[in-house]
Amino acid sequence: xxxxxxxxxxxxxxxxxxxxxxxxNTNAIAIVIQTKAASVTDMIKKLSEKKLLNxxxxxxxxxxxxxKKVAIETVRKHRLWETFxxxxxxxxxxxxxxxxxxLEHIQSQELIDKLDDFLGFPSHDPHGDPIPGKNGEMKESxxxxxxxxxxxxxxxxxGVVNHSSLFLKHLESNExxxxxxxxxxxxxxxxxxxxxxxxxxKILQLSNEVARNILVKKMK
Amino acid sequence: xxxxxxxxxxxxxxxxxxxxxxxxNTNAIAIVIQTKAASVTDMIKKLSEKKLLNxxxxxxxxxxxxxKKVAIETVRKHRLWETFxxxxxxxxxxxxxxxxxxLEHIQSQELIDKLDDFLGFPSHDPHGDPIPGKNGEMKESxxxxxxxxxxxxxxxxxGVVNHSSLFLKHLESNExxxxxxxxxxxxxxxxxxxxxxxxxxKILQLSNEVARNILVKKMK
DNA sequence: TAAACTTTTTAGATTAGTCTAAAAATATTT
DNA sequence: AAATATTTTTAGACTAATCTAAAAAGTTTA
Numbered sequence: 001x002x003x004x005x006x007x008x009x010x011x012x013x014x015x016x017x018x019x020x021x022x023x024x025n026t027n028a029i030a031i032v033i034q035t036k037a038a039s040v041t042d043m044i045k046k047l048s049e050k051k052l053l054n055x056x057x058x059x060x061x062x063x064x065x066x067x068k069k070v071a072i073e074t075v076r077k078h079r080l081w082e083t084f085x086x087x088x089x090x091x092x093x094x095x096x097x098x099x100x101x102x103l104e105h106i107q108s109q110e111l112i113d114k115l116d117d118f119l120g121f122p123s124h125d126p127h128g129d130p131i132p133g134k135n136g137e138m139k140e141s142x143x144x145x146x147x148x149x150x151x152x153x154x155x156x157x158x159g160v161v162n163h164s165s166l167f168l169k170h171l172e173s174n175e176x177x178x179x180x181x182x183x184x185x186x187x188x189x190x191x192x193x194x195x196x197x198x199x200x201x202k203i204l205q206l207s208n209e210v211a212r213n214i215l216v217k218k219m220k
Numbered sequence: 221x222x223x224x225x226x227x228x229x230x231x232x233x234x235x236x237x238x239x240x241x242x243x244x245n246t247n248a249i250a251i252v253i254q255t256k257a258a259s260v261t262d263m264i265k266k267l268s269e270k271k272l273l274n275x276x277x278x279x280x281x282x283x284x285x286x287x288k289k290v291a292i293e294t295v296r297k298h299r300l301w302e303t304f305x306x307x308x309x310x311x312x313x314x315x316x317x318x319x320x321x322x323l324e325h326i327q328s329q330e331l332i333d334k335l336d337d338f339l340g341f342p343s344h345d346p347h348g349d350p351i352p353g354k355n356g357e358m359k360e361s362x363x364x365x366x367x368x369x370x371x372x373x374x375x376x377x378x379g380v381v382n383h384s385s386l387f388l389k390h391l392e393s394n395e396x397x398x399x400x401x402x403x404x405x406x407x408x409x410x411x412x413x414x415x416x417x418x419x420x421x422k423i424l425q426l427s428n429e430v431a432r433n434i435l436v437k438k439m440k
Numbered sequence: 441t442a443a444a445c446t447t448t449t450t451a452g453a454t455t456a457g458t459c460t461a462a463a464a465a466t467a468t469t470t
Numbered sequence: 471a472a473a474t475a476t477t478t479t480t481a482g483a484c485t486a487a488t489c490t491a492a493a494a495a496g497t498t499t500a
Contacts (some may be wrong), residue, residue, distance in 0.1 A: 046456090
C-alpha cells in the first residue's frame with residue numbers, strides 16, 4: 001500500500017508532531033530521516049498529493065487523519081516486533097530497534113494481528129512505550145522515572161526515556177534490565193545520585209542523569 | 221549487503237539450476253521473476269560484475285560459489301520464516317509463502333540464528349522442503365509421495381510437491397494438513413485413486429494426481 | 441545453407457528516491 | 471526598514487530497477 005520510505009516519513013512526522021503541537025518544518029524532518037531538506041520537500045509533495053498530510057509551502061506540514069492512521073499502524077508494527085525480538089528471541093534492549101525498523105514495513109495485516117495474539121496482546125514494548133491496539137488506541141501508562149521514587153520505595157524496571165544504544169548498553173551491562181526489581185536505598189543530597197539495590201543482591205550507585213532516564217512501575 | 225532484488229534473482233537462478241544442471245537462460249529467469257527478458261539481461265550484468273554468477277552473452281548464466289551461498293542463505297531465511305508463520309502464528313499452509321517472500325530479505329544474521337534456535341532448529345519447512353543449516357548444509361529427507369504407499373500402509377503428512385495455493389487450499393479444506401496420520405485403505409485399480417483414512421475418522425477419496433503431490437513420512 | 445523463427449541484447453525512456461547548487465521566501469538583527 | 475542570515479524550494483542530475491521497441495545473435499526448418 002505505502003512504500004517503505006513513505007511509512008518512514010509518516011512515522012517521523014508523527015513523532016515530531018507528538019512533541020511540538022505546531023506544524024512540522026522541513027529541516028526537522030530531514031534531521032530525523034537523516035536526509036537533505038530538498039529530499040524532504042520532494043517527499044512531502046508526494047505525501048500531500050496522496051492526502052496523507054496537509055502542506056503549505058514554507059509553512060511546514062500537518063498529518064491528515066489518514067496520515068496519522070498509517071503512522072500509528074507503523075508504530076504498532078515496530079513495537080510489536082520489538083516485543084517479539086526481546087521476549088521471544090532474547091535480543092538485548094539495544095539490539096531490537098534496528099531490526100524492528102526493517103520488520104515494521106512487512107505488508108500483512110493478518111501477520112501483525114497474529115503476532116499481537118502470539119505475544120499476548122502486550123500493552124508496552126521493551127522500552128516501556130505503549131503499543132497501539134488494532135484500532136490505534138493506546139493505553140495510558142503508569143510508569144514513572146526512577147528519579148521520582150523516594151528512599152525506601154520499590155519499582156520494577158519497565159522502560160527507558162533515553163533510547164540511545166549507548167545508554168541501553170550501559171544499563172544492560174549493569175544488570176539494569178527489563179522486569180528487575182529495583183529498591184531505592186539512599187538518595188545522596190549532594191548530587192541527587194541514587195544508591196539502589198537490584199533484586200535483593202547487587203548494590204549500584206546511579207547518577208541522577210541515569211535515574212531520570214529509567215522508567216519503573218512503582219510498587220506499594 | 222545485497223538488495224531485495226538481487227537476492228530474488230539469485231534465489232530464482234538457484235532453483236532453476238537445481239532442476240536442470242545446464243546453464244540458465246534469460247527467458248527462464250524472466251518467467252520465474254515475472255519480468256521481461258531485457259530486465260533480466262540488465263540484472264545479470266550487474267550480478268556478474270559482483271562475481272555472483274558467470275555470464276557469457278547469449279549463453280546463459282551459472283552461479284558462482286558466492287552466488288550459490290547467498291541464494292542458499294535466502295532459501296534458509298525463507299523456510300525458517302515459513303516455519304515460524306505456520307508453527308508459531310498458526311498461518312495455514314497456503315498463506316505462509318507470500319509473507320515469507322518479504323521476511324526473507326530482512327538483514328540480520330543474528331535474527332535468523334536466533335529464530336532458528338527459537339524454532340528448535342527445524343530440518344524441514346511446512347511444505348516438507350529441507351531448511352539449509354547455518355553453513356548451507358541440507359538434511360536428506362526421507363519423505364515419499366503418498367502414491368508410493370501400498371494398501372494398508374501408514375504415513376504422516378509432511379509436505380507437498382506442488383506448492384500452488386489452489387492445491388494447498390484444497391488439501392486444507394479436506395483436513396489434509398501437516399502432521400496428520402494418513403492410512404491407505406484401498407488403491408482403486410481402474411484410475412489409481414486412493415481411498416485413505418485421516419487420523420482414525422475421516423475417509424477420503426483422493427485422485428492419483430493428488431496422491432502424487434502429497435509428501436508423507438512412511439511409518440512401519 | 442539460406443530463410444524463418446526464437447531468444448537475447450541494446451538503446452533509450454520511465455519511476456522512486458535521492459543529491460548538489462542556486463534561487464526564493466522567511467526570519468532575525470541592526 | 472534595510473541588511474543579513476536561515477530555511478525552504480526549485481532545477482537539474484544521479485542510481486536502481488524496470489520497460490518497450492528494435493537490432494543482433496542463435497537455432498531450427500526446408
